[in-house]
Amino acid sequence: MPIAESHRRLDHPPSAPDLEVFRSIMQAHNRKLYRIARSIVRNNSDAEDVLQEAYVRAFTHFADFRGDATITTWLARIVINEALGRLRKSRRHRKLTEDMRQSHQAEIIAFPLNSNSSDPEKTMAQRQILDLIERLTDHLPDVYRTVFVLRVIEGLNNEETATLLSLKPETVRTRLHRARHLLKEQLEKQIGPVLLDAFPFAGKRCERLTEAVLARISRDPRDPDGK
Template identity: 45%
Template sequence: MDGGVRSEIKHATLTDDEVVRRVLGGDIALLEIIMRRYNQRLFRVVRSILKDDSQAEDIVQEAYVRAYEHLSQFEGRAKFSTWLTKIAIYEAYARLRRFDYQNVDSISELEDQGLYMKSNERDPERQTFDGEIKLLLERAFDALPSDYRSVFMLREIEGLSTAETAECLEISEENVKTRLHRARELLQRELYSAAGAPRTAFQFLGARCDRVVARVMARIQESDSGSSAGRKFSRD
């Protein structure tokens, strides 16, 4: 990657639409801007559906690859971030249906399927993740019904508006408000206040962010097999 691209990634001055146009024109390296901009949001919303870190990371990668493959279909009628988030949500629910998480009732069953990480298998980043309070918050969050988790994650942790959340989840704004209200009620006040600001939970930074960027770029470059993005994804 040349110095100019590194500078753009560092300062993140390009808008999403500008990045999309340039990627469609063949500047595939600029996808890194999009990934670093939205890695944490996608990870958080996908994890709210799957309740598993490693599965969520895998789905985030799939979402970026799908978005790249269909980038020419982005028409700009919605915000690019909303379009991308919806792709991640679709991929997460597709994975959910394949593994039928909803019928798994115990930790032992999750371990049998390889979808639960025992405490002694946590990676170093997880071990240093800001103490017991935030772990308690995550557990309380995971206990929420799936529909409430997704709304709470997008509205309260990612800070999306009611309208943006409704569009991402394809539900009405009234449903967003109702589910958010019920989610807040279900999270015990004592636990919520003791855990501090929820925006620090489910972080996706540092090595994890770098890992997703590297893997997605490698997959895209391999799939292109030397063809230019401009030719492969030219607009009709």
């Protein structure tokens, strides 16, 4: 599919679901939406589960997308709602699973670094910085963490973030300022060029989730869960 045609179809999806168009939509949005989900649930596998469920929900309500917002915003809101719902359920059982949850919090994603790096010391430094970014971001208070991910890591502007999170622009600015203060100014200076590799969702993981969603919705587009 030509690039221009692909972008046109992504921006204006048809009212009737089309698996190949939906595959393209997922592949174009997987990384951004995964980061959003993970900023809320703070767990790799939970973030993937959230993303898969959100995509199935989006597919089954594909005709509801009217273009009032961009498709990215529409999908992001579905992901946020799914992630918050999962978080609420998990908090009901927090006392029973606290020890297990704390052990998982120590897990650090093994980031795939740029393959063209031939300097072992530089590669190690990049890995250490990325590990530190993840640990500090995961430990930001909930109200600051998603704002930080969207504004600094995803690169959304203040108005886009406010719209996505249903906040006032001044609230976004305040929360971002507080998040940066908590992460310390010197860290922000160090992480600039490698920040784009944080919270990756590509390669086999991206393809696995895309194929899993397509398999579910291909069984019966009207009822992917077989209910």
